[in-house]
Amino acid sequence: MTWVILTGRQNDLDQVATPHKIITNRDYLAHPALFRGQRPKVINLSNNYGYQSRGYYASLLAGSRGHKVIPTVETMIDLSERKLYEHALPELELALNKCRKDLGGAFPQKVCIFFGIGPSKIWDRFAKLLFDWFRAPALEVHIRDSAEWAAIRKIGFHPLIRMTDEEKNRFLQCLETYTNREWRDTKGRTPARYTFATLVDPHEELPPSEISSLRYWAKIAEKMGVEIEPITKKDLAKLANYDALFIRETTSISNHTYRFARRAQQEGMPVIDDPLSMIRCTNKVYLNELMTYNKVPVPPTVMIAGISDLELAAQTLGFPLVLKIPDSSFSRGVKKCETFEELKTLATEWLEDSDLLIAQKFIPTEYDWRVGVLGGQPLFAVHYLMAKKHWQIVNHKANGKPDQGGIKTFTLKEAPAHVVETAVRAARCIGDGLYGVDLKETRDGVFVIEVNDNPNLDHGWEDSGEKDEVWVRLTQWFLERLDRPGR
The missing domain is CATH 3.30.1490.20 (ATP-grasp fold, A domain)
Structure with a gap:
């Protein structure tokens, strides 16, 4: 990934202060061919973000050049007047007063938040929430404190020229933290054309993909000009800064995964899983009716x-x-x-x-077929073996620990054609995303048990038959939709 830092003046930030490219907003505006063929991430540190200022135009034109930028013009406008951001104040003040309680004693009249990082860990919750609402490099929050409640008087930008030496040192540390991506490998990188967000829950017991598998995908996607970045449920406000979304949490209509899918769809982003697929797949009543109507065999x-x-x-x-x-x-x-x-x-x-x-x-069987289908075409085929002394592939024991059966892998050519064909028919009834179709193969024929909208996909497991082609095709699915003419 290429990071570009824009400043208002040449000497606002020392070139040795950061390894990233530093240029003035004037040079950025005057040379539209800069970074052509790349998709840099731009950090706009202009001293003035006022309407029609150079700082304003730098963010405005970054969008037209396909560059991701913070702050966006929308953020600049939101923070130009209190009445435009007062809808965010109730939630922010709740978090602020949690900090006030944890700090105890005197409360500051002003706090500076850099890239969603506060002056100490006590401020973490408030700082992250503020950054979710207003994605800007440096913000200052003016506080009116009383005996019972701390209220936000004003939220504004905190330009480099107004920073003290101590603030600038902290700002540079936060800049380094912000630009140091978890899955980045700086050796031999292809400049990223796109950045895909991957929604994960690091604490989920049975995630659809392990973090190690997503890191493996990131290495393959990088060679195709794509950067993969992990996000969590706290990052909904940041979603528009990415090009696509891959949800790797267990999905539910009633939790944040559906809100992420809806937001991605509203932003015009390719997304797996899309909201309609979630609605269709997470309800077995609907699935049974849909399969029966389309003459797909079910028990x-x-x-x-x-x-x-x-x-x-x-x-x-x-x-x-x-x-x-x-x-x-x-x-x-x-x-x-x-x-x-x-x-x-x-x-x-x-x-x-x-x-x-x-x-x-x-229908008792020793295994279930799981056929992965992507974009209406088969992606992988495996046997999920039943858990030991159990009739399901996962045995949720009374002690809370799940016991999973093993897996047997096949190439798509090795898998029975009628099993793969039935799985594809079932998945096409749902949509053209990524699905995991569970089937039972019996003497009486093949039966679809269910269609999963966020199937397991792990390196060394589901990809064992088709190898890296699984991850390449997954990346291509997103790229084909991003590169469509007129998008």
Whole structure:
């Protein structure tokens, strides 16, 4: 990645203070061919961001040149008047008063936040939130403190020319932290054409991709002119600064993953998983209806809307049968019932939280086929083996620790053609993103169990059959959509 720092005057920042390219905003404006063929990230440190100033035009034209810039013109306008940012104050003041409580004693009348980093760790929560709202290199917050509440009087930019020596030293340290990306490797880098955000939760127990696998993808994508950057659920306000989004958390309509997908879609960014795929895949009632309508084979199924439907399920499916909550994932909310009494007890409990349940015929197999489908074409094929002494691929034990079965890998050519074809048909009913189709292969044929909108994809596992081609095709999926004419 190329970082470019714009200053108002030649001597505002010493060239040896940072390894990044430093030029004046005047030179940046006067030479539009600078950095042609690259997609630099621009940090605009102009001393004046006023409307139609050089600092204003530098950020405005950075957008037209395909350069990512902070602060954007939108941020400049937002901070030009209090009435334009007062909607952010309630949330910011809550975080500010948490700092006030932790600090104790006297509270400062002004605090400077550089790249979302405060003067000490106590300020972290407030500093990160401020940077989420107003993505600017240097901000100063003026505070009115009273006996019970600290209120924000004003938020404004803090230019280099007004920084004390101590502030400038801290600013340079924060600049180094901000530009030091977690997955960056400076050796032999191809200048990045695009930067993809990858939404992760470092603490998730069963993530769709391990961090190590995403680092592996980053190395492959780098050779294709793409930089991969990790983001977390705190970074929603930063999303527009990226070109595409790949969600690598377990998705849910009711949490932040859906909000990220919606925001990416609103920004016109290619996104996996897209909101519609989430809606379709996370509900097994919808999936069953969709597959049946499109003549994709699924296990015999009975919808349960109340206790009165249990007799029909028992007569139609026999025992054992499988009962599912519509939005279950990773084998959670999926139970096998051996008797009618077990079915009635479990259904009664689950119907308190869900108006509909699904009962399906139990189809015992030693493994499930998982076929990855990307853009309507097969991507990988594996066997997910059942967990030890269990009928599912994940056994969620009473102690809270999940026990997963193993994996057997195949090339797409080795996988049975009718299994791959059925998986592709199922995925195409959903959309053209990335899907993991689970199927059972039996003497009576192949049955689609479910379609996952954020399937597992890990190096050394799902990519074992097709090798690096899996990651290359994933990168190409995004690039094809970014490079479409007229986009």
